[in-house]
Amino acid sequence: MRSGRAGTLPAAIGALCRALPLESRPAPETFRLAKFDRPQAVRVGGAVVHRMPHPSPLSGLAVCTQIRFVKSVLWYHGYGRPEFYQLPSDGSVGSRELLLAFSWLLNRINLLEQLLIANRVKIGDETSVCTVSRFFCLFSPLSQFEVDVRYLQWLNGRLRFQWRNLHVDHQEQCKLFHKIHSYTVGCHIDHTIGHFSVTEVDLVRQPHSYKQLLQLLESETSRLEAFLEWKQLEPVYWHWMVMNQPNIKDVKSEERELPDEREFCAAVRTITEAVELKLSDLKYHCAHKKNGMHGPYRLVFKDKRSEPAINVVHATEVISELRMQEAKLGRQLKRLQEECRHKLDQIAEGLAGVICIPPTKR
Numbered sequence: 121m122r123s124g125r126a127g128t129l130p131a132a133i134g135a136l137c138r139a140l141p142l143e144s145r146p147a148p149e150t151f152r153l154a155k156f157d158r159p160q161a162v163r164v165g166g167a168v169v170h171r172m173p174h175p176s177p178l179s180g181l182a183v184c185t186q187i188r189f190v191k192s193v194l195w196y197h198g199y200g201r202p203e204f205y206q207l208p209s210d211g212s213v214g215s216r217e218l219l220l221a222f223s224w225l226l227n228r229i230n231l232l233e234q235l236l237i238a239n240r241v242k243i244g245d246e247t248s249v250c251t252v253s254r255f256f257c258l259f260s261p262l263s264q265f266e267v268d269v270r271y272l273q274w275l276n277g278r279l280r281f282q283w284r285n286l287h288v289d290h291q292e293q294c295k296l297f298h299k300i301h302s303y304t305v306g307c308h309i310d311h312t313i314g315h316f317s318v319t320e321v322d323l324v325r326q327p328h329s330y331k332q333l334l335q336l337l338e339s340e341t342s343r344l345e346a347f348l349e350w351k352q353l354e355p356v357y358w359h360w361m362v363m364n365q366p367n368i369k370d371v372k373s374e375e376r377e378l379p380d381e382r383e384f385c386a387a388v389r390t391i392t393e394a395v396e397l398k399l400s401d402l403k404y405h406c407a408h409k410k411n412g413m414h415g416p417y418r419l420v421f422k423d424k425r426s427e428p429a430i431n432v433v434h435a436t437e438v439i440s441e442l443r444m445q446e447a448k449l450g451r452q453l454k455r456l457q458e459e460c461r462h463k464l465d466q467i468a469e470g471l472a473g474v475i476c477i478p479p480t481k482r
Contacts, residue, residue, distance in 0.1 A: 138346035301421030
């Protein structure tokens with residue numbers, strides 16, 4: 121429903137807040153407090169950012185850990201405002217910087233759309249597939265900060281351990297899906313699917329749980345309605361953001377000061393090298409006109425005797441494509457490692473009286 125406030129700032133911010141997931145939804149007044157850098161609004165963006173399409177269980181972690189994760193997410197997406205990365209880790213100040221970072225995500229990566237997709241109600245069993253080549257920037261806004269190599273090694277080991285656990289959990293989930301799909305073949309009213317999903321089996325076993333599912337669907341519908349309202353009122357929000365912001369440029373731009381000539385030339389060389397390295401891959405994909413798979417896909421059990429369906433992606437095709445990408449990424453990793461070794465050798469030559477022992481290969 122629309123009120124007489126349609127087109128005003130309170131209506132725009134209200135629609136924005138209602139479109140966010142309930143657990144990450146700040147009060148509309150928080151945005152005004154954050155714009156004036158009030159400490160009461162210091163977490164205006166943190167609660168939203170850490171529940172982005174790659175959610176992380178940060179609710180039980182310390183504030184400093186949550187803030188480091190938020191910074192890493194913005195770094196990953198290319199946010200280049202140095203003032204943001206210089207914020208203290210205790211979360212005592214920085215509400216305006218968080219508001220700017222949150223607004224940058226709204227414009228740069230379509231944050232609301234991604235949150236709606238990530239938090240939508242899933243009736244069928246799905247899996248995420250991505251075989252789209254991504255082009256990453258080879259320079260980082262955090263390059264000015266010192267990083268302990270031992271800390272990076274610890275992070276790498278922890279990432280490998282978590283990846284193995286994730287792989288094991290995914291295998292167990294696939295076994296559960298296969299068991300349910302094969303046992304319920306022919307039970308679904310939709311013959312193109314033919315079997316029940318985990319959610320549908322749960323509804324059959326516990327019919328009273330439909331009330332909870334209905335509440336989730338109603339909540340999702342209200343967020344979609346709020347999103348449609350937000351898209352119409354979005355210009356009001358951006359006009360408010362660029363007004364009365366001292367020493368801050370348009371948040372829909374990159375928000376970074378122009379570097380001096382030396383830094384600019386170095387950045388240009390880095391970008392040129394990155395473009396040249398990726399040009400061959402781009403030409404290959406353009407020549408083959410192959411559209412990669414990306415996004416959620418519904419899992420459907422089909423045996424060899426089943427009739428072929430339209431727009432079906434077989435698991436063997438995905439596995440083959442992912443293995444090709446794994447091999448390509450492995451070659452890129454090896455090339456980057458050789459570049460790092462070369463740079464370390466150059467640094468070591470300038471250190472008098474220091475013996476550098478390279479790490480052992482694994």
